[in-house]
Amino acid sequence: MIGATAFVSAVITGGALLGAVPAAAADTGSISGLVWFDRDASGTVGFGDAPAPMSGIRVDNLSTGASTQVYAGSDGTYQVPALAPGRYRVAVGTGWTYERTTPGHVDVRVRPGQTVTADFGLRGGEVCGTAWDDADGDGMRESGEFVLPAVQVTVNTPMLVQAVTDASGRYCAHDLPLDGEAVVQPQYLAQRGFGFTRGIVESFPAEPYDSKIDAITGNSHRYTLTTEALTVDVGYLRATSDLSTSQIIFDGQPAGKTTFAVGDTFTVYGSVFPGGNVPERLGATLTVPAGLRIVDRAGGMPSTVQGQSVVGEFPQRRTPGANEFIGARVVVEHAFSAADVTLTVHPGDFPDSNPANNVLTQTINAV
Ligand SMILES: [Ca+2]
Ligand SMILES: [Ca+2]
Ligand SMILES: [Ca+2]
Numbered sequence: 432m433i434g435a436t437a438f439v440s441a442v443i444t445g446g447a448l449l450g451a452v453p454a455a456a457a458d459t460g461s462i463s464g465l466v467w468f469d470r471d472a473s474g475t476v477g478f479g480d481a482p483a484p485m486s487g488i489r490v491d492n493l494s495t496g497a498s499t500q501v502y503a504g505s506d507g508t509y510q511v512p513a514l515a516p517g518r519y520r521v522a523v524g525t526g527w528t529y530e531r532t533t534p535g536h537v538d539v540r541v542r543p544g545q546t547v548t549a550d551f552g553l554r555g556g557e558v559c560g561t562a563w564d565d566a567d568g569d570g571m572r573e574s575g576e577f578v579l580p581a582v583q584v585t586v587n588t589p590m591l592v593q594a595v596t597d598a599s600g601r602y603c604a605h606d607l608p609l610d611g612e613a614v615v616q617p618q619y620l621a622q623r624g625f626g627f628t629r630g631i632v633e634s635f636p637a638e639p640y641d642s643k644i645d646a647i648t649g650n651s652h653r654y655t656l657t658t659e660a661l662t663v664d665v666g667y668l669r670a671t672s673d674l675s676t677s678q679i680i681f682d683g684q685p686a687g688k689t690t691f692a693v694g695d696t697f698t699v700y701g702s703v704f705p706g707g708n709v710p711e712r713l714g715a716t717l718t719v720p721a722g723l724r725i726v727d728r729a730g731g732m733p734s735t736v737q738g739q740s741v742v743g744e745f746p747q748r749r750t751p752g753a754n755e756f757i758g759a760r761v762v763v764e765h766a767f768s769a770a771d772v773t774l775t776v777h778p779g780d781f782p783d784s785n786p787a788n789n790v791l792t793q794t795i796n797a798v
Contacts, residue, residue, distance in 0.1 A: 460541035461512040462490060462549060466503045466523055468606045469532040469552030472658070476550075481606065482507025483553050486525050493518040493538065514541045523551035527590060527608030530554040530658050556607035556656035558586050558615060558663055560643070561600045565628035565666040568708060570640035572664060579625075579667060583618040588656060607656055615651035615663045617644060621670075621780040626709025626748075628666035642666030647710045647748050672707035672781035676715075676774045676791035677754055690796040691763050698729050700758040701774035701791070705749045707781070714744030714777035715757045720770030722763065722797050729758030744777065768796045 466486040470479050486503045490511050503509045522536035532552035539547045562579040563572050578600025586592045586604040589611050594602040607613060619626075627649060630642030636652060643651045643663045651663050681688065683697035691697070701717040715732065718740040719725065725741065728734045732755050734743025741759045749755065757774075771792040783789065 457544050458516075459513045460516055460543055461510060461514055461546045462519065462521055462539060462541060463508065463510040463546055464488075464521070464549040464551065465507050466509065466551045466553065467507050468529075469554055470557070470605060472530075472532045472552075472554055474532050474552060483525070483529075483606070486523055486551070486553070488551075489522045489524060490514070491520045491522075493520055516541050516543050521549040523553070525553065525608075527555075528610045529606075529608060553606075554658050555605070556588075556609055556613065556658060557603065557605050557660040558607065558613055558654070559601065559603040559660060560584075560615070560663040560665055562596045562602070562617065562665040562667065563600055564625070565642065565668050568628055568668050570629035570642050570666055572641040572666065579620075582620065582665070582667075584665065585616040585618075587614045587616055588612070609656050609658070611656065612653040613656050613661070614653055615643065615665070616649060617665045619649055619780075620667055624669055624781070625667035626670040626711075626781070628668035628709075630666055640666070647750065668709050670707065670709045670711075670781040671784060672705075672709070672711050672779055673784045673788070674711060674713065674776045674779050675704050675706060675785065675788035676701065676776050677704045678702045679772055679774055679791060679793040681795075682758075689794065690798060692798060693763050693766060695763045695797075696726075696761070698758050698760045699723075699772055700730055700756050701772075702754040702756050703732075703774070703776045704754050705751045705779075707751050707784075709781075710748035710750050711779040711781065712744065712777075713749040713755060713779065714742075715755075716743075716773075716775045716777070717741045717757050717759055718773045718775075719759055719761055720767060720772065720795070722765050722767040722770065723761040724764045725759045725761055727760040729760050730756035732757040748780075763797045766797045769794050770796070 466483040468481045484505045488509045490499045537549045562582040564577045566576050582596040584594045584602045592604040594604045596602045627646040630640050630644040632645045680700050703715045705711045728741050732743040734741045743757045774791045776789050
C-alpha cells in the first residue's frame with residue numbers, strides 16, 4: 432500500500448490519475464475512477480485515507496445488458512476503456528464486507544471521446560493500541576512507564592493484518608473487513624526479556640486492566656469488528672524467572688520410606704514450581720533407576736513415557752506460584768541399592784535466576 436500522503440497528493444492533483452487513462456477512440460468513451468478507504472467517512476479523499484486495491488468494478492450497459500468487470504490497481508484506480516456510448520451502471524464490490532461512504536453504484540452516460548469518472552469510498556474497522564513496559568507489573572499504564580517500539584502485532588481477522596509499533600509505541604491496523612471478529616496477537620518478546628504483564632483474560636472480561644492481552648495465551652479477547660475504532664493496548668513486563676524442582680514423593684507408600692520390595696507398585700511424583708513474575712513455559716523430566724519399570728505416566732503435566740523417564744511439558748505457559756506434578760506409575764522388578772530418582776525442570780523462555788534448584792535427586796533401594 433502506498434503512503435497516505437503520496438496517495439492523497441496524487442489524487443488531488445488529478446492530472447496523474449486521469450492522465451493514466453488511454454485516450455478513448457473517437458467513437459467510444461471510457462469510465463475511470465478510484466476506490467479508496469475513506470477512513471474518516473467524509474465521502475471525500477483526504478489525509479489519512481488510503482487506496483483500496485483489488486476492489487472489483489462492474490460496469491453494466493443499461494441498454495444492452497452487456498457487462499464488464501475490472502479491478503482497481505494497487506493505487507486504487509481503475510479504467511474501463513472503449514465503451515460504446517450510452518448509459519451505464521457502475522458498481523463496486525469486494526471479496527470482503529466494507530461499509531460504503533458513497534453510493535455503492537452510480538449511473539453514468541458515456542459520450543464519444545470522453546472519460547466519465549465514478550469514485551467509491553469504503554470503510555472498514557480499525558484496531559490501534561500502544562505497547563508499553565509495565566514497570567510495576569500492575570497491568571495499568573502509568574506516566575513514567577516507557578513505550579516499546581518495533582513490536583510486531585498481528586490482528587487476526589478473516590484477513591490477517593500485521594502492524595508494528597512506532598517510536599511512540601503505537602500500532603494501527605486499518606481497513607479491516609467487517610466480516611467477523613478480531614483477535615490481537617502481539618509478538619512474544621522473550622528475546623528482549625519481556626513477558627506479558629497481567630491483562631484481561633477471557634474468564635474475567637470486566638477486570639479494569641489497561642493491558643488487553645491474556646498473559647498466558649498472548650491473545651486479546653475476540654472483538655466484533657465494526658467501523659468504531661478499537662483500542663487494544665499491550666502491556667509487557669521485564670521477566671524474572673526461577674523454575675525449580677520442589678519435591679519427590681512415593682504415592683501409595685508410607686511417608687519417608689526409601690526402601691521398597693520387589694513386586695511393590697506405586698507412583699513416583701515429582702513437583703516443579705514456576706517462580707518469577709510472568710507466566711513461563713514449564714516442562715520436566717522424571718527418571719527412575721533400572722529395577723523400576725514404568726507402567727504408566729501420571730500427574731497433571733502432560734507427558735509421555737520414554738524408557739526409564741517420563742518427559743512432559745504444558746502446552747501453554749503456566750502462571751507463577753503453583754506446584755505442578757509429573758509422575759510415573761512403577762513396579763519394582765528387581766533389587767538394587769542406592770540408586771537415584773532424578774527430577775529435572777526444563778529451561779523456560781527466560782534466564783533462570785537460580786539454576787541450582789533445577790535438579791533434585793532421591794536415593795532409594797529395592798530388596
Ligand atoms: Ca475521507
Ligand atoms: Ca503500571
Ligand atoms: Ca531455578
